[in-house]
Amino acid sequence: AYPGNYGSLVGENRNFDALFYTSQFWEAEKRPKSDIQLIRTKILTRYRKLKKSDPMRVHASVKRAVGYVQFRALDATFEKYNTLKIKARKQSQMAEQLKAKKKALEDVVTAYGRVILIGDPKTAVASLTRIGLTYADFADAIRKSPDPKGLTFDQIGIYRTGLESQLIDPNENEA
Numbered sequence: 001a002y003p004g005n006y007g008s009l010v011g012e013n014r015n016f017d018a019l020f021y022t023s024q025f026w027e028a029e030k031r032p033k034s035d036i037q038l039i040r041t042k043i044l045t046r047y048r049k050l051k052k053s054d055p056m057r058v059h060a061s062v063k064r065a066v067g068y069v070q071f072r073a074l075d076a077t078f079e080k081y082n083t084l085k086i087k088a089r090k091q092s093q094m095a096e097q098l099k100a101k102k103k104a105l106e107d108v109v110t111a112y113g114r115v116i117l118i119g120d121p122k123t124a125v126a127s128l129t130r131i132g133l134t135y136a137d138f139a140d141a142i143r144k145s146p147d148p149k150g151l152t153f154d155q156i157g158i159y160r161t162g163l164e165s166q167l168i169d170p171n172e173n174e175a
């Protein structure tokens with residue numbers, strides 16, 4: 001209620017602070033998801049009302065609130081990615097599972113990349129951490145995937161070498 005009651009008496013950044021800290025408090029209190037979603041929606045609505053040229057868009061408290069909301073909005077996407085497994089032994093099914101996991105990885109990285117661009121240091125670091133966890137999970141999924149049925153020992157070696165080439169190392173520079 002702070003922005004509604006006192007918002008016109010203070011700078012817009014104070015309204016974002018009030019909404020941000022309210023969301024933090026409500027989450028710590030384990031308020032219903034509908035309440036938490038309501039406060040997050042208020043933050044985004046208030047942000048969207050700011051003109052693109054408004055200097056308030058780059059204020060630290062605004063970036064913090066919006067970055068946090070955008071970061072938390074990706075929780076379900078991150079969890080969904082983590083449920084994708086590569087466990088089929090039939091080659092065609094395994095290829096589909098690998099393709100789906102790789103596509104989901106790209107989607108997660110892109111989404112967290114957008115959060116980083118908001119410019120809040122804390123949510124940028126949290127987003128980079130999630131990106132790193134996503135890459136690590138992808139590598140783990142490939143390494144732990146079962147070998148397809150019907151391959152000889154030599155074929156399995158070739159297959160595993162091919163799978164390893166699918167691993168994405170974001171720190172590796174391509175020449």
